[in-house]
Every structure is written in C-alpha cells, then in structure tokens.
Amino acid sequence: MTLAHRIIPCLDTDGERVVKGVNFVSLRDAGDPPALAARYNAEGADELVVLDIAASRDRRPTFLETIRRVAAELAIPLTAGGGIRTLPDARAVVQAGADKVTVNTAAVERPKLVSELSREFGAQAVVLAIDAKRNAERWEVMVRGGRDSTGLDAVAWAQEGVSLGAGEILLTSVDRDGTQSGFDVALTAAIARTVTVPVIASGGAKLPEHFAEIFTEGSADAALAASIFHDRVQPISALKAFLHARGVEVRYPC
Amino acid sequence: MNVTLIDYGVCNVTSVERALQKLDAVTMRTTTQDGIARAKALVLPGVGHYAALIRALNEHGLRKPLLDAIGSGVPFLGICLGLQALYDSSEEAPDLPGLKLLPGEVRALPTHVKLPHMGWNQLRPVRSSQLLEGIPADAYFYFAHSYAAIAPNGDADAVATCVHGAEFVAVLQRKNICAVQFHPEKSGAAGSRLLQNFLRLAE
Numbered sequence: 001m002t003l004a005h006r007i008i009p010c011l012d013t014d015g016e017r018v019v020k021g022v023n024f025v026s027l028r029d030a031g032d033p034p035a036l037a038a039r040y041n042a043e044g045a046d047e048l049v050v051l052d053i054a055a056s057r058d059r060r061p062t063f064l065e066t067i068r069r070v071a072a073e074l075a076i077p078l079t080a081g082g083g084i085r086t087l088p089d090a091r092a093v094v095q096a097g098a099d100k101v102t103v104n105t106a107a108v109e110r111p112k113l114v115s116e117l118s119r120e121f122g123a124q125a126v127v128l129a130i131d132a133k134r135n136a137e138r139w140e141v142m143v144r145g146g147r148d149s150t151g152l153d154a155v156a157w158a159q160e161g162v163s164l165g166a167g168e169i170l171l172t173s174v175d176r177d178g179t180q181s182g183f184d185v186a187l188t189a190a191i192a193r194t195v196t197v198p199v200i201a202s203g204g205a206k207l208p209e210h211f212a213e214i215f216t217e218g219s220a221d222a223a224l225a226a227s228i229f230h231d232r233v234q235p236i237s238a239l240k241a242f243l244h245a246r247g248v249e250v251r252y253p254c
Numbered sequence: 255m256n257v258t259l260i261d262y263g264v265c266n267v268t269s270v271e272r273a274l275q276k277l278d279a280v281t282m283r284t285t286t287q288d289g290i291a292r293a294k295a296l297v298l299p300g301v302g303h304y305a306a307l308i309r310a311l312n313e314h315g316l317r318k319p320l321l322d323a324i325g326s327g328v329p330f331l332g333i334c335l336g337l338q339a340l341y342d343s344s345e346e347a348p349d350l351p352g353l354k355l356l357p358g359e360v361r362a363l364p365t366h367v368k369l370p371h372m373g374w375n376q377l378r379p380v381r382s383s384q385l386l387e388g389i390p391a392d393a394y395f396y397f398a399h400s401y402a403a404i405a406p407n408g409d410a411d412a413v414a415t416c417v418h419g420a421e422f423v424a425v426l427q428r429k430n431i432c433a434v435q436f437h438p439e440k441s442g443a444a445g446s447r448l449l450q451n452f453l454r455l456a457e
C-alpha cells in the first residue's frame with residue numbers, strides 16, 4: 001500500500017479546441033476538451049491537465065469557459081494553466097473549477113508569484129511548470145512555450161520553486177516533447193531526487209515501457225502525455241494494466 | 255435528500271456540489287448562521303490552509319451554529335480540512351482553536367516522504383462503518399494534504415487509516431459526525447460511493 005503513480009492526460013488548447021504541437025510548434029486540431037475529458041475520466045486517468053497554449057489575453061474568457069465545461073465532466077482532479085501571470089488570473093481559473101494552477105514563464109519572470117499563489121490556495125494547488133532543455137552538462141529553463149532560454153539551471157530553479165511554495169513540479173523535456181522517443185529519464189531523476197515535492201514527467205512518451213521506465217529509473221511520481229492518448233495510440237486502461245502487471249504501483253483497476 | 259454545503263469563500267465547493275447532485279441530492283450553499291441552523295445535513299469541504307478555514311468560520315460567525323447543529327444530531331460530513339477542523343487544534347496554525355469535537359492535534363506529516371501527500375492512495379480498515387459499504391478494500395482515493403490526524407491516541411473514531419510517512423486517520427465516524435481526509439468528489443467511483451453512503455446514513 002503506497003501512493004500510486006499517476007497517469008495524466010494533457011489537453012493543450014487554443015482556449016477552445018485541443019491542439020497538439022511537435023516540439024512546441026506546428027499545431028493541429030485534436031478535439032473537443034469536454035468530450036476528451038469525459039473519455040479520460042471513464043478510462044481511468046488519475047488527473048487531467050488543461051493548458052491554454054495560445055494564452056492571448058482576448059481568448060481568456062473562452063479558456064475559463066473551457067475549464068468550466070471540462071470540470072463538469074470530471075470525478076478526478078483538474079489542473080489548469082497557461083498565461084497565468086497574477087493572483088487574480090489564478091483565482092479566475094480556480095473559480096472556474098480547477099483544483100490546481102500551473103505557472104511557468106510568469107514565475108520565472110517574477111518568482112514571488114509562486115509564493116502569492118501558495119499563500120492563497122495552499123502548496124497542494126500550485127504546480128510549477130518547468131520546460132527544460134539540455135545544454136552540455138546541465139539543463140536550462142526555457143520559457144515562452146519552450147522557445148527562449150533563460151540561462152537558469154533547471155534543478156536549481158525547481159528547488160527554488162519548492163522553497164517559494166510550489167507543491168508539485170510539472171517537468172517537460174523540450175528535447176523529447178513530441179518525439180515519442182521516451183521520457184527524459186536523466187532530467188527527471190535529477191529533479192525528482194532533489195526536490196521534496198512530487199514530480200510529473202512530461203515529453204516524449206509513446207510506449208508503455210516509457211512509463212515503466214520513468215516511474216522506476218526516473219523516480220517520477222506522475223507522467224503526463226497528450227497525443228498518444230488523444231489519438232488512441234496508447235489507451236490509458238491498457239497502459240495501467242501493463243504497469244500493474246510489471247509491479248509498478250498504479251490505481252488499477254479503477 | 256437535502257444537503258447544505260458550507261461555502262466560506264476560500265475553496266471551490268462546486269465539485270462537491272456536483273458530485274452530490276449526481277447522486278440525486280438537492281444541494282444548497284450557505285454562508286449564514288440561519289442556513290446552518292435550517293440544514294438537514296451538512297457538508298464542510300475544504301482544501302488549502304487550516305487557518306483560512308478556521309478564520310472564515312469565525313468571521314462569518316459560523317462556529318456556534320455549526321457546533322449546535324452537530325450537537326443536535328444533524329448528519330455532518332467534513333472533507334479534507336473539514337476533517338482537520340474537528341480536532342482541538344492544528345500544528346499548521348497553533349493559535350487558532352479547532353472545533354474541539356474530537357480530541358488531539360492535527361500534525362505535519364513527516365518530511366522523509368514527498369509532501370504534499372498528493373495522489374491516489376489506499377486505506378487500512380480499522381472497523382466496519384456504513385461509510386465504506388460496497389467499496390472494495392483495495393480502492394484508491396485522492397489525497398492532497400501535508401497535515402493530518404496522525405493516529406491520535408489510536409483514534410477511537412477512526413474507520414480507516416492511510417499511511418504516507420505516518421499512519422493517519424483517513425475516514426472517521428462518531429455518531430452523526432463523519433469525515434474523510436481525501437477528496438471523495440475527486441476520487442472516481444469509490445469516492446462517489448462514499449458520498450452515496452453518507453447520503454443514506456443522513457436520510
């Protein structure tokens with residue numbers, strides 16, 4: 001009896017529709033957020049993440065409506081983010097039905113935002129999203145959808161984020177995202193073994209073996225993927241059956 | 255079944271409300287003493303900081319009506335912070351007294367495990383209760399917390415415990431007082447069944 005490793009589908013949206021990019025670019029339409037949410041809720045997803053990757057200010061009301069419609073379909077936790085820059089931004093997302101908010105670029109630009117959110121909602125509701133890219137012997141924090149380097153060390157930033165009040169790290173490997181070549185085990189292990197909060201690994205998943213690997217060798221607490229679930233390349237129930245048979249603790253049957 | 259949700263403004267009650275409505279409960283929200291006094295069954299949801307919940311109860315003048323209602327036998331369900339608030343106090347905000355319906359102090363989970371305790375975990379049954387009826391023994395529930403009622407004096411009210419760094423009370427029942435440390439509204443079919451059991455017990 002231990003805490004189960006979580007399988008988390010992610011809906012990247014343009015506010016209204018689910019889209020999916022490869023290496024953070026070339027977007028294509030992948031479906032209706034509430035319909036996908038209902039499907040994942042029924043298939044045994046442990047949690048759902050909804051991101052507004054357009055995050056332009058005028059699309060904001062649309063995204064909040066999307067959160068409301070998605071939350072109505074779920075009996076599992078919901079994390080939402082993308083474009084959250086202020087405490088009022090986060091409040092709107094929580095009031096729309098999100099259990100947790102995720103912050104990325106805005107937290108790098110103004111780390112105090114993490115503390116403000118943690119004080120208001122509690123650490124369990126604050127997810128620090130880090131997009132990391134390998135540069136020689138270390139990983140650098142990237143912002144603005146993985147395009148710009150900050151020069152910050154990803155491991156150090158994760159630790160700082162936790163000390164500021166983040167209750168979870170959503171760690172995306174920019175190198176692996178969209179490649180379906182497997183999670184970045186070295187990156188994930190480096191951060192998961194350093195911080196005191198749960199780490200969600202993201203970027204590069206395709207095969208059930210990739211999930212088994214990131215939970216064991218990568219020490220991840222949860223793993224996130226998008227297109228392989230949307231496209232039914234990897235049904236969640238089959239993935240969980242595989243992990244359960246391998247002796248990896250998951251919520252199965254669910 | 256009519257259920258009144260205490261909406262003290264610092265947490266989202268919508269998901270609890272929706273989960274109860276799916277079970278055909280008629281829900282209403284209240285922030286007033288009168289609303290609590292008229293309730294047929296009460297749910298106190300909560301997540302976040304213990305101080306926020308206790309302060310909100312105090313500021314809205316809800317402490318006494320809540321204690322009166324529970325004292326008069328109105329079925330009560332506390333969720334997450336709603337469980338922690340039942341005890342004497344919490345290490346998270348030692349200066350703010352809890353509802354003192356149950357003895358003991360809510361304490362921080364030990365730091366040798368990852369905190370918050372976030373995700374799906376299983377229960378250890380302590381005794382039988384209508385609250386867990388029909389729920390498989392190996393069912394998972396969704397937790398999100400860093401403080402807990404850590405086996406306070408081998409808690410006589412515990413129905414089930416959970417272990418994350420330490421063993422703590424996950425489900426409790428004392429007469430009409432029911433409470434869970436996890437979030438039944440976020441715990442899929444098992445959570446829904448627990449809410450249904452509470453509704454039956456409250457009828």
